[in-house]
Every structure is written in structure tokens, then in C-alpha cells.
Amino acid sequence: MTLRLRKHAFDDDATLMMAIVNRTPDSFFDKGATWAEDAAFERVRLVVEQGAEIVDIGGIKAAPGVEIGPAEEKARVVDFVARVRAEFPALVISVDTWRAEVGAAVCEAGADVLNDAWGGADPELVDVAAQYDAAIVCTHTGGVTPRTRPYRIEYDDVMRAVLDDTLAYAERALAAGVARESIVIDPAHDFGKNTFHSLEVTRRLGEMVATGWPVLVSLSNKDFVGETLDRPVGERLLGTLAATAICASAGARIYRVHQVEETRQVVDMAWTIAGRRRPARAIRGLQ
């Protein structure tokens, strides 16, 4: 399906790197490395140089911790979005938030995508996306409260649950007035899922792609990779890339990542093997 992220349209066969930019002091991977605004801005510059089409700016870490209210969340991201918008007009700006109030403020500042990692916890977020003609990412969390860890969650069929929830969310966004080409679905690995659930979702990702909605995957350095390979944060790149290759082979369109260049190579390779992309320059044996 053609994808439009507010002003930015992409071809049907395009894959997109969504680089994570945390305006947080405590996110699990970078541990506050881009907490300072200038450091975060340097991170944006870097990932743009590395070819990222999207930045995903977040002001609250996903894991439980100190409560961050809407005012503090806005203080962390709104002006920053405006600064990135001014400097990089061609860059797609996504904001990782579940709050409609924050969504409205960042859209006003120039954000293109509302990445709702918490599966529609705030029902008015879709209205904000519609109001600003922004795109929305519809995730599956199994109905958990934002910033809680999964605990003994069970599904009869995890992919069935993912499909039911993300498609229902997508339809809700559509009904609210979000453009059809601006709705993305995301199984949300590790959110409301144990490692076995995330592995199964990865294995069956093609079922999401088959719905026709563009699929986003957020795999980068997550616990399901760490638990699968018994690797701590910081040693999960290879496992992340292996999972990335499986998702690319299945047809995922957007990759939310810490490591842009490595992921781009893996996605391009898998996408080309799948016959959806040409080699960069093939002459061997064809001279």
C-alpha cells in the first residue's frame, strides 16, 4: 500500500529507516546519551547522514519509572520537534507518545507521525492525527496500561490477537478521519508479550503484511533478542539484524532502529532477495 506520512509520500516498494531519538535520561539502550537537547540534535544529524528517512522522538521511556506528566513530556519534545522541523524539512518526524495532548502539540510543531506504542490507550489520539492529517502507528499491546511490563499474559493465538487489535485500531483511525495511506500497523514486539510471543509474531509477520496495511517493526536490541541469545543490552545487534532480515523477507516497510546503517544493509539485502529491490550494481557474469 502507498504510504504517506503527512507531507511525505513513499513508493509502494520503499522501506524506511525510523531512527530512535530519545529525549529521555533513562532509556534502556542509550541510557540518557541524548538527554541533552544538543546531544539529541547531534543524533538527528547523524542518523540523517546515515540515511534515515524518519526520526522517532520520544520523551518517555517505555519501561516503568518516574511518572512523566504531559507538561514535562511536552517540555522534552515539542520545541525539539520544531527545531528538527526547521533544520530538516525533508525528514519525516515521528513522535513516540500515547497522549493526545502531546500529539496535538508536536503536530503543531511539525511532526508527521504519531507513533502510539501503547495501542490506543488515549482514545483521542486518532482524532489528533486526523485533525493534522498526520500518520498514526497502530500497535498491539494486549491492552496493558502504558509503561507496564507484561506479566503472565497469555493468548490463545498471539498473532490473531495482534491482527484483531491492530486492525481494529486502524479502522478506528480511519473512522476518525485519518487518511487510509497514513495508517501503519505494528505488532509491538515485547509490548504485552513474552519472548515466545515476540518470536511467534516475528515468524508470522507475513500475516500482518497480507492485510495490506504497511507494517512497522520495532525490534532493536529488545529483550526478546537478548533472552533468545542470552545477550545483555549492548550485545544484541546481530540478533536484532537476524530478526530484521526475517521481517524484511516477510515485507515489513518501516524499521524502528538504533543502528541505522547496519539495519539498512540487512533490509536492502533481504528485500532484494525477495525480489522487491534491484541490486545496487550487478555486473558479475553479465559483462
Next chain:
Amino acid sequence: MRIALIPGVPALLPEHASLEDPVAELRAAVLAAVSWLGDDVEILATEQGRRVALSVLAARSGSCGPERSVLVVANGSACRTEKAPGFLDERAEAFDAALAHALTTPDAAALRAVDPTLAADLWADTAALPRLADLLGDDARTVAIDHDDAPYGVQYWVIRWEL
């Protein structure tokens, strides 16, 4: 009569397209030469060369009209460098130089005299040259040498003749 020579490079086929065309200059020369031919084009080529010929004819931007035309598919050695498909053969450069002279002059007798055994040793595609020599005879004149290069250790020419 118009006659054009192109190399039978599989990279010219659409199924082998890359994001960046590794034979962009050659392709431009080939398309210019075949667009200079007439509506109905006789092809002199091996089976693989014929596929390339049909493909570039399908992709050409136009034709000169009803004039009788022949498209010949052939190329020089594939042994010009150590990275060449047939590795470096010290005889390749002289072979290609002699063939270049015969084609560009044009010299029909010299084209007929190309040694098929040496050509095979050097992975050259010369199967169509005897018939090209017959067509050129003594009266053809070279209209253009659109391309003369060996970018991947394989000698390519794109040449047009008229008689």
C-alpha cells in the same frame, strides 16, 4: 543499407537492471546506434546475442524509416585484465587491436581472417563476423564509432556503417 554492431552484453537486458546502471555509457551508445537503423532490422547474432538485440531494439527511441538494416552482435576478447571474465591473456590486446582496425576501416578481408580458435581462447564473440564481412564488402563506409571500451576486461564496440 545501414549496419550497426553492438556487443551482446547480458547486463543490457531489463531483467538484469540494477539501481545504478553498470553499462550506462554502453547502453546509451547502443540505443543511439539501433535507433539510427530502419524499421525492419535483420539480426546477425548468436542465440544469446539475439536476445540482447531484440531487447535493445524494443527499447530504442525511433528508427530511420524503411531503409534495409542489419544489426550485428559481436565483441572482442574477454581477457583484457586479471579481473576480466576470462582472466588476463597476453594475446588479448593485440587481438582486439587488430579486430578494431578491421571493423573501423572497415576491412572485410581482415574480418574474414579472424582466427576462430584464438577468438575462442580469448572468449571473443566473433560468430557473426564472416557474414558482417560479406555485408560490408568493399563499399561500406564507417559512419560512427559510438563506443570503444573494455570497462570490465571485455572489449566492446558500437559502430555504424552505411553502403
